[in-house]
């Protein structure tokens with residue numbers, strides 16, 4: 001029977017994580033088709049690894065998981081090369097990039113199908129259809145081309161997550177040794193990457209999750225999550241967990257159940273949530289979170305400016321006042337709030353854009369004065385194609401355009417866009433970008449992230465000392481001395497390298 005080759009392009013230089021996206025796809029065909037994973041993170045020459053399988057003639061189907069940025073950078077040339085050298089191969093892309101940019105992906109002449117959103121049902125359905133020469137035109141979440149037309153099929157309802165096949169950890173272990181996926185992090189010596197829910201119930205207009213999940217969220221039960229984690233702990237000695245869910249904490253009930261279960265395992269954990277959601281949690285629930293090992297939570301604070309929170313369609317009840325008050329509340333429970341900010345939103349005049357940036361720089365300093373332990377992540381607003389949203393309309397009206405050809409995405413300027421450092425939005429002048437980046441450098445100097453475990457106390461003190469005058473006087477220009485120290489010590493930026 002025909003087999004399936006699955007590829008996880010390189011996404012990190014070190015501290016590899018369990019490749020959950022491609023593992024979910026492997027699980028979706030487990031017991032139906034034989035499969036192998038090639039992990040670009042773990043191969044010196046991933047093309048050679050794939051070519052070895054393809055040359056056998058047993059693997060007519062190849063699935064790539066692709067997120068923007070470095071994964072895309074490896075995915076494009078390798079997909080092209082595979083199509084050129086093995087033209088009979090059917091190439092299927094899934095993940096955040098092809099879901100949000102399906103048109104440019106399908107218009108390339110080397111990707112045959114894209115899956116828009118979850119592939120757990122769509123992928124096996126497509127392989128079955130191709131194997132049996134039956135129609136694939138009705139498969140939900142599928143995008144394909146007929147002649148010059150790109151067809152985007154209807155979205156599937158979100159799948160009950162407890163009904164999915166378990167992830168094939170043992171098989172991954174045979175291919176690449178699981179131990180190597182359980183890295184040393186700020187949380188522990190063997191850290192699991194786990195995804196316990198999909199989607200998000202909110203519709204923030206800057207967020208890539210929204211066009212795919214359309215305000216829907218489905219979670220695995222606390223018991224199932226616990227069982228998986230216990231398995232990874234017992235079999236491979238895992239001692240910490242990073243939850244990669246977009247919004248782990250949607251249900252206080254599920255969080256409490258999970259906290260109760262994991263408490264006895266003496267593990268440390270981290271997840272992503274919303275300030276206004278957790279601010280509604282009872283004190284007992286937050287205390288239980290900490291007791292169960294939750295050490296730090298990532299929150300999309302975005303901005304302290306209520307007008308912009310509205311423009312971002314942040315939803316819920318989040319406000320600048322609440323963001324500040326909540327930083328204080330977390331202190332009481334000894335949980336580090338990791339606040340992410342999105343600077344550089346459009347405004348009618350350049351002066352207003354600059355004012356907004358300056359407002360948030362001061363707001364971030366206010367948060368730090370309330371809770372110096374709070375971690376700060378600064379992104380620059382990079383548009384996502386959320387068709388129909390007011391913000392996206394504004395972005396297009398301002399003259400912003402995505403690349404028209406798939407290859408253009410690997411141009412260095414678009415790579416920077418993906419990393420949300422220099423987003424190419426017409427309203428942001430180089431001066432504004434520099435202001436944001438310089439402030440970020442000084443902030444990271446004065447308050448180095450706790451997640452950089454190689455930065456010892458001496459280095460921390462030194463860089464804090466060097467940055468002190470700048471931080472306290474607001475003179476952020478030309479922070480070359482801090483940059484030099486960061487480069488020398490390979491300072492870690494969690495927003496790029498993982499949290």
Ligand code: B12
Pocket residue numbers: 008010011012013017018019020021022024025062063064065066067068069070071092093094095096097099100115117118119120123195207208209244245246384418419420495496497498499
């Ligand atoms: C883990 C992670 C990383 C890891 C790498 C993971 C890895 N594979 O090694 C690290 C930390 C390195 C990383 C980095 C970046 N990431 Co990242 N990352 C994630 C995260 C948190 C989880 C991904 C995951 O495992 N999901 C679990 C699986 C089960 O879900 P899934 O990927 O959606 O897969 C389903 C479908 O998409 C589909 N599918 C996926 N792959 C395939 C393949 C095939 C063949 C098929 C058919 C279907 C299919 O089916 C799956 C099952 O239903 C997501 C957010 C999220 N919660 O998903 C962001 C996310 C994907 N990252 C994102 C970004 C932008 C980045 C960066 C490029 C930039 C940044 N500053 O964050 C950096 C790049 C730096 C780098 N070095 O690569 C964005 C993408 C936004 C966008 N515009 O599309 C996301 C969505 C975060 C966000 N909310 O903004 N990331």
Ligand code: SF4
Pocket residue numbers: 200201202203204207208209210246247274300
């Ligand atoms: S709450 Fe977070 S994950 Fe959900 S839509 Fe907003 S930014 Fe995206």
